[in-house]
Amino acid sequence: MEKTSxxxxxxxxxxxxxxxxxxxxxxxxxxxxxADFPVNRGALCGKGRTAAEVLSPAVxxxxxxxxxxxxxxxxxxxxxxxxxxxRLAATxxxxxxxxxxVFGGGGLTNEKAYALGKFARxxxxxxxxxxxxxxxxSSAAAAGTKAFGLDRGLPFPLEDIPRTGCVILVGSNLAETxxxxxxxxxxxxxxxxxxxxxxxxxxxxxEQADLHLAPRPGTDLALALGLLHLVVAEGRTDEAYIRERTxxxxxxxxxxxxxxxxxxxxxxxVPVPRLRQAVRMFCEPEAAMVLTARGPEQQxxxxxxxxxxxxxxxxxxxxxxxxxxxxxxxxxxxxxxxREHGQKADQLPGYRKLDDPAARRHVAGVWGVDPDSLPGPxxxxxxxxxxxxxxxxxxxxxxxxxxVSAPRAAHVEERLRSLDFLAVADVVLSETAELxxxxxxxxxxxxxxxxxxxxxxxxxxRRRAVAPPSGVHSDLYVLHELAGRLGVEKxxxxxxxxxxAELRRASAGGPADYSGITYRRLTEENGVFxxxxxxxxxxxxxADRAVIAGVVETAGTAxxxxxxxxxxxxxxxxxxVPVGLSGGPGDADGCAPVHHPGTxxxxxxxxxxxxGRARFVAVVHRATAEEPDAEYPLLLTTGRxxxxxxxxxxxxxxxxxxxxxxxxxxxxxxxxxxxxGAADGDPLAVVSRRGRAVAPARITDTIRPDTxxxxxxxPGEGRANTLTNPALDPTSRMPxxxxxxxxxxxVGRS
Ligand code: SF4
Numbered sequence: 001m002e003k004t005s006x007x008x009x010x011x012x013x014x015x016x017x018x019x020x021x022x023x024x025x026x027x028x029x030x031x032x033x034x035a036d037f038p039v040n041r042g043a044l045c046g047k048g049r050t051a052a053e054v055l056s057p058a059v060x061x062x063x064x065x066x067x068x069x070x071x072x073x074x075x076x077x078x079x080x081x082x083x084x085x086x087r088l089a090a091t092x093x094x095x096x097x098x099x100x101x102v103f104g105g106g107g108l109t110n111e112k113a114y115a116l117g118k119f120a121r122x123x124x125x126x127x128x129x130x131x132x133x134x135x136x137x138s139s140a141a142a143a144g145t146k147a148f149g150l151d152r153g154l155p156f157p158l159e160d161i162p163r164t165g166c167v168i169l170v171g172s173n174l175a176e177t178x179x180x181x182x183x184x185x186x187x188x189x190x191x192x193x194x195x196x197x198x199x200x201x202x203x204x205x206x207e208q209a210d211l212h213l214a215p216r217p218g219t220d221l222a223l224a225l226g227l228l229h230l231v232v233a234e235g236r237t238d239e240a241y242i243r244e245r246t247x248x249x250x251x252x253x254x255x256x257x258x259x260x261x262x263x264x265x266x267x268x269x270v271p272v273p274r275l276r277q278a279v280r281m282f283c284e285p286e287a288a289m290v291l292t293a294r295g296p297e298q299q300x301x302x303x304x305x306x307x308x309x310x311x312x313x314x315x316x317x318x319x320x321x322x323x324x325x326x327x328x329x330x331x332x333x334x335x336x337x338x339r340e341h342g343q344k345a346d347q348l349p350g351y352r353k354l355d356d357p358a359a360r361r362h363v364a365g366v367w368g369v370d371p372d373s374l375p376g377p378x379x380x381x382x383x384x385x386x387x388x389x390x391x392x393x394x395x396x397x398x399x400x401x402x403x404v405s406a407p408r409a410a411h412v413e414e415r416l417r418s419l420d421f422l423a424v425a426d427v428v429l430s431e432t433a434e435l436x437x438x439x440x441x442x443x444x445x446x447x448x449x450x451x452x453x454x455x456x457x458x459x460x461x462r463r464r465a466v467a468p469p470s471g472v473h474s475d476l477y478v479l480h481e482l483a484g485r486l487g488v489e490k491x492x493x494x495x496x497x498x499x500x501a502e503l504r505r506a507s508a509g510g511p512a513d514y515s516g517i518t519y520r521r522l523t524e525e526n527g528v529f530x531x532x533x534x535x536x537x538x539x540x541x542x543a544d545r546a547v548i549a550g551v552v553e554t555a556g557t558a559x560x561x562x563x564x565x566x567x568x569x570x571x572x573x574x575x576x577v578p579v580g581l582s583g584g585p586g587d588a589d590g591c592a593p594v595h596h597p598g599t600x601x602x603x604x605x606x607x608x609x610x611x612g613r614a615r616f617v618a619v620v621h622r623a624t625a626e627e628p629d630a631e632y633p634l635l636l637t638t639g640r641x642x643x644x645x646x647x648x649x650x651x652x653x654x655x656x657x658x659x660x661x662x663x664x665x666x667x668x669x670x671x672x673x674x675x676x677g678a679a680d681g682d683p684l685a686v687v688s689r690r691g692r693a694v695a696p697a698r699i700t701d702t703i704r705p706d707t708x709x710x711x712x713x714x715p716g717e718g719r720a721n722t723l724t725n726p727a728l729d730p731t732s733r734m735p736x737x738x739x740x741x742x743x744x745x746x747v748g749r750s
Contacts, residue, residue, distance in 0.1 A: 006465035007034055010048040011107070011445035012645045014153070014330040014455035015039055015178040017048050018526075021446050021465035029055060029446065029466055037526060039158055039454070043180035047645055050654045054444065055466065059653040060428050061441030062471045072429075072439060077473065077481075080438050084396070085485035087421040087437070088124065091394040097125035097375070101384055101392040104131035104343035105399030106332030109450030109462065110514075111499040112475045113334070114349055114506070115492060116398060117342025122367055122491065123483045127378035128392055130345040132400040133338045134381035135407075138732040139302025140292055140328035141339060146303070146731075147310045147326075147615050148319070149608030150511050151351070152457040152530070153336050154291075154327035155320075156601045162187035164323040165285020168196045168278070170220060170309060171295010171738070172329050175204035176642040181329075182208065194281045198223065199295060200637055201667070201709060202702035211278055215268035217637040217707055218624035218739035220296040224308035225621060226264030226275050227282070228256040231315055234276075236283040238317030245320065245613055252311050252616035259621060267621060269704070283316055287323035294331065294639070298737035300727040304619040311616050319614055320603035330455040332646065337453030340512040341503060345384070346377040349503060350510025359510070366506045367491065380733030382407060382726050389418025396482075397424045398442075398475055403431040404647035405712070407735040408690045409721035425478050430649040431715045443474045450496045451522065456600075458529050459514065461522035508533065511608065516596045528598040624739045625727030626689070628706070632741035634672070635707045636686060638720045648713035664695040664718035667709040668744065673699045676746055683747040686710065688723040688740050694747055708744055712737075 005020040018037025022030045029052045035042035054060060064080035065072040075083075091099050102120040104113060113131075120129040137153070144151035161167060161184040174181050185195050185208060197209035198220060206212040215223045231237060232253060242249045261272040282288050290313050296305040310319070310326045318324040330336050342349045342363075352359035354377050364371035379387060385406055388395060395416075406412040416422060416435050424436040427444045447468035453459050476499060480492040493499055497519050508515035516532035606612035628634060643661035645651045652658055666684045668676075678684060682697045686708060695710060695718040703709055710720035725740040 005032070006463050007036075008446065008463045008465060009037075009452065009460050010044070010333070011051050011054075011650070012047050012333055013178050014332055014335045015181055016333065016452055016454040016458075016460055017044055017180055019044060019048060019051075021052070023466055028052065039456070040180040043183070045179040046643055046657060046660065047651055050656050051445070053654045054427065054650045055446060057469050060444075061426065061439065062469045063441060065429075065436075065439040067437045072434070072436070080440060081478070081481045081485060084423045084438050085482050087423075088394055088396070088482070089486060091420060092124065095393055098128050098378070099391065099393040100124045100126040100128060101388065101395040102126065102129040102343075103381070103384065103395060103397040103400055103402070104129070104338070106131060106133035106136055106335040106338040108338060108343070108399045108475065109334060109452055109496070110337040110341050110459075110503060111450045111496045112398070113338050113343045114341040114503045115476055115479045115499055117349065118367060119479045119483060119492065121342075121374050122369055123486050123488045125373070125375060127345070127375035128384055128387075129343060129378055130381040130384050131338060131343045132381060132402065132405060133332060133335050134344070134733060135298070135405065135735060135737070136294070136332055136335050137297055137328050137330050138339075139297040139299070139729055139734045140306050142303040142729075142732040143306035143310060143617075144326070144328065146307060146617055147314070148603060149610075150602065152512075152602060153330040153455040154457065155325050155603055156323075156327065157456050157458070157529075158184050160323050160601075161185065161289065162191055162193070164188065164193060164287045164289050166194045166196065166282050166288040168198065168282060168288075168290045168309075169205065169209075170198040170290065170292045171297070172291065172293030173199065173201075173203040173205045173639060174293070174329065175208065177293075177331065177640050178329075179642065193285065196278050196281060200704050200707050211274070211281060213270050213274055213278060214704060215270050216704065217635045218299055218736075219268040219621075220299070221301055221305040221308050221619065222259060222264050222267040222621040223270060224305065224312055225256045225259035225619070226261050226268070227279055228308070228312050228315055229259050229264070230261060230275055230279045231283065231312065232257060234279065236279065237315050241317030242315065245607070246314050246616055247611070247613050248616035248618065249315070251618035253315075255618040255620050256311070282312075287321065288316070288318050289324060290318075290326050291329055292326075293329040295738055297328070298734060299739060300625040300725075300729050300734075300736040301622055302729045302734045303731040304617070307617040308619050311619070314614050314616055320607060322601075322604065325603070328455075334452040336455060336457060337451065337459070340453065341507070345380055348506075350507030350514070351512035352510045362509065363506050366502060380728070382728060382735050383733065385412045385415055386726070388415040393419065394421040395419055395423070397422065397432060399426065401430040401432045401647035401649045403435070404649070404715050404719060404721065407721055407724040407726040407737055409719055409724075410691050425475055426649070428649050428653060430647065440478055441472045442478065443468045443472055447472070448474050448496065451500060453530070454527070456529065458527040459517050459522060459532075460527045461519055517598070529600045530598065532596050532598040534596040625736050626725050626739070626741045628741045632688060632743050634742050634744060636688065636720075636723055636740050636742040637707055637709050637738050638712045638724060639709065641711045641713070644711070644713035646713070652713070661713070664693070664710055664714045664720060665698040666695050666744065667698045667700055667703050669703050669705040670699055670701055671705045672708070672744070673697060676744060677749070678746050685745045685747050686723055686742050687745065688725070688742045690725070691722040693718055693720060693722045708742065
């Protein structure tokens with residue numbers, strides 16, 4: 001029998017690698033590489049390669065569970081759904097709609113994120129919805145929106161990276177988090193470009209760099225300001241660009257000039273000659289990029305920190321130009337789409353603002369409700385979790401595991417336990433699901449069709465390749481059933497394509513406009529970049545689309561760049577693509593109207609601000625929320641390892657991954673280890689103001705002597721997030737995962 005493969009995308013990170021899934025005659029499925037997807041070109045990391053293991057009924061939930069006598073016991077679906085609907089209705093009746101909370105996830109498909117946001121606001125009438133993506137890239141989103149008027153993780157495809165001259169990679173260990181992406185940086189260096197990595201640790205990514213800057217955790221803002229100071233002092237600013245394409249330079253310049261290189265060296269620990277070297281490497285090539293990830297973003301000043309790196313790009317004319325720009329490497333599988341379609345506390349679908357009257361009218365029109373009936377913005381993720389059991393009495397949670405992933409996790413766990421009612425829909429019995437009153441087993445990745453939006457802003461179609469086990473339903477079914485039980489009979493279809501059709505209408509005209517994207521286009525075009533505001537003619541087949549694409553390529557050469565921006569030549573000789581935010585429909589050479597091809601590259605003709613100019617934001621260095629002192633003399637920073645993903649709820653259930661990374665550890669410098677009298681493997685207690693975590697020592701000179709590192713994928717006594725600080729960024733409401741004060745003790749010797 002011939003095996004039939006289904007092309008789809010990985011369930012894990014935001015790279016969304018292409019893969020094929022093939023059902024096996026003996027049961028189960030095989031995951032194989034898919035060479036036609038340009039991002040991974042056939043490469044998969046261990047997580048993607050072993051992803052099929054989580055489909056096995058041996059590791060996942062296949063029946064609803066309800067709490068009886070303190071224990072979770074199997075139940076049937078009607079009973080479980082009745083119980084959830086009944087408790088949500090009773091809580092709302094007693095305490096009002098804002099006593100109901102909803103917590104989503106950056107791994108949910110666009111359709112699920114959209115339906116969840118609509119469910120919260122239309123069915124429950126609550127403002128209390130947010131999601132775990134708030135813990136991921138919200139500072140970059142806030143900074144990008146401030147500077148450019150629009151947040152799309154990368155405003156250019158990854159394929160541009162090998163063609164630029166220099167990349168500063170700030171706080172990203174992509175050799176471990178998304179290994180196939182490393183090849184873009186290898187090719188960059190092979191092409192003569194340079195890579196600068198900013199990270200307190202000499203990670204596997206930093207090992208690849210031409211220059212590694214290792215600032216003290218929490219000082220990336222000062223580092224960026226110091227670089228900008230040198231750019232100005234050495235006369236490397238692009239004055240014409242600043243004049244024509246930006247506003248706010250004088251204030252930002254003045255703020256940066258207060259950060260003398262020697263002062264920055266004292267704050268960051270990065271020597272002045274290295275700062276000068278970085279400026280030279282960044283400024284000498286014609287094009288350069290800055291890419292940030294969680295390092296600078298997960299700080300109580302994350303928005304300002306990312307803003308400072310954006311200022312560096314703007315001052316040197318390296319944003320909104322071919323092969324140059326600022327981008328954020330979003331982490332979760334649908335971290336980008338998950339923040340665009342309404343599960344964020346302050347947003348409506350299409351990346352519209354919840355407090356914008358026009359946005360409310362538009363979305364309410366699509367939903368068929370009165371705009372005034374829509375609640376306003378609610379609490380951010382940590383604030384919502386912190387309010388559980390007090391202001392928020394009942395919680396519906398989908399696709400998230402805050403018991404492991406939230407900051408100050410012991411407190412969050414205690415808040416979850418204090419709820420009157422907790423319902424969790426998940427694939428596996430996560431540590432959070434274990435606390436629930438009702439657990440619903442839902443479909444995942446290869447068992448359902450739905451869209452995600454990758455870190456590039458490329459909307460992709462994940463396709464159903466296998467039937468789910470009996471007893472398992474999709475999250476869309478859950479919302480449909482709960483809505484019906486709560487008196488809303490219409491508006492929550494279970495067919496993902498139907499949900500996507502409504503999402504397209506809701507997003508039309510918004511910043512993240514998907515209205516021109518269809519499942520058919522996603523299939524035929526291997527993904528489409530948003531914004532894509534217009535649908536191609538229904539009659540156009542693949543051949544017609546090729547013609548359309550050809551016309552757009554021609555038009556792009558002559559027109560779309562605007563001003564004197566050169567055309568963008570695709571890596572690999574793929575021709576010229578339309579450029580600029582406004583590069584959309586039009587006539588070319590007398591042909592029929594050209595329908596929107598999607599927008600791989602943003603901002604080449606104008607930024608998405610009212611005046612089309614990027615905005616400098618004047619920022620100054622400030623300390624982290626918790627600096628070391630006599631009682632807690634060290635800094636803790638947290639991160640990931642290659643064989644685990646996020647809270648580990650899925651990957652800890654995969655034998656190969658678990659064998660490779662079976663548990664947490666504490667990375668520390670040999671000098672610190674000597675001071676403590678610790679040997680490799682000794683159990684270390686890391687203690688912060690929020691609690692204590694114990695894990696074996698891993699001694700390495702790849703970390704600063706004043707800093708210890710723990711990966712955060714595990715629950716229990718080695719849970720790193722027991723220690724982390726929920727101090728919030730005032731703009732993005734991002735907690736300060738990346739830096740807190742700790743002391744370290746060898747267990748049994750304190
Ligand atoms: Fe999956 Fe990310 Fe690994 Fe690619 S890099 S296979 S998307 S986890």
